[in-house]
Amino acid sequence: MAIDLITENIKVSDFIFKIAAATIAGLLIGLEREYKGKSAGLKTNTLVSIGAAVFVIISLQYEHQFGVDATRVLSQVVVGIGFLGAGVILQKENKIKGLTTAATIWCSAAAGCLAATGLYLELLALSVLVVLINLIFGIIDSKIEKHIDKD
Template sequence: MEAEWLNNDYVVMSLRLLFAASLAGLVGLEREQKHRNAGFRTHLLVGVGSALVMLLALFGFQPYMEENPELVTFDPSRLASYVISGIGFLGAGTIIVQGASVRGLTTAASIWVVAGIGLAAGSGMYFAALLTTGIVIISLRYLSKVDRFFKKPSQFEVIYLQANRKENKLSQVIYSLEVLDVEINKINMEEVTGDETALLAYKIEIERKKEVHQAHVYEAIQECDGIHELRIEKA
């Protein structure tokens, strides 16, 4: 008698939705800690939505199929395949292309995997969903160091600069860095107040290969229009 309530469809659906939300949320928290565009809420919603679609495929059409057994042949995997193919548009929205630099590919991949985790949870494959979540979190948090091991030695630095709002275009600075094969990891911008000249302050996190000297980076940015102040520090 104690286990009968576990066989109730509503209980099963609730547990699977909550399980999907928990696992997808864990992946999202890792992305949130690294300040990615798609963070906790995005991953959680993708996981829950995927689980809901899988539940719809498994439970949503049962009454109609029972009433019309001779008319209906149903394949639950069809709805799942649409989730996997359709989630690509959301992943594409996290990818940022700036000239030769591409950011967001890892987050796009994590969103795609979270959709699969939601489908697995929705279909009752708890072990597969849990194991996949563990693999994803380990790869996101720790395997980035493996990537750096295979790359050429590089320096992580932060460029602080102030530029005239009217004269300077950020695209000039980005282009100058990309010509030197300097990878841009993050850009922050804020307005400098209390000055007669309208200035913008930029904080640009970069990854510079050791064969590219810091002096070359400094000279390249100084040649851009409207630069008022510039300094480069270690990250």
């Protein structure tokens, strides 16, 4: 009985650690979007990361049962996030807005999946890369847009 209780506590602590990792990654990714005033910012990216992690963690609880394919949930996270991302894409006149925000939401879901599977170094690399890409290429994009507007 005591061994079962210890095992269960380890599972709970593992769950908490994975959710914490997903939360931190979502916060880092969302902070950049929030700073830029985008429609899907801090809360959205954090919740997407947490939600993806929870769904994957749940699926992993059943991975050793006959006929269960835990990767199905991963693929459904990708599909589900596609619908959420589509909601932030808008067409204004001849410009399409929100593609980067939609892609960032997708990356937040991927971060949650990495956290759920315990791939913490990969999670760190993804989070840093997403933030750097959004920051660096955001600067480059704005310089290009200013140059185009001058012409």
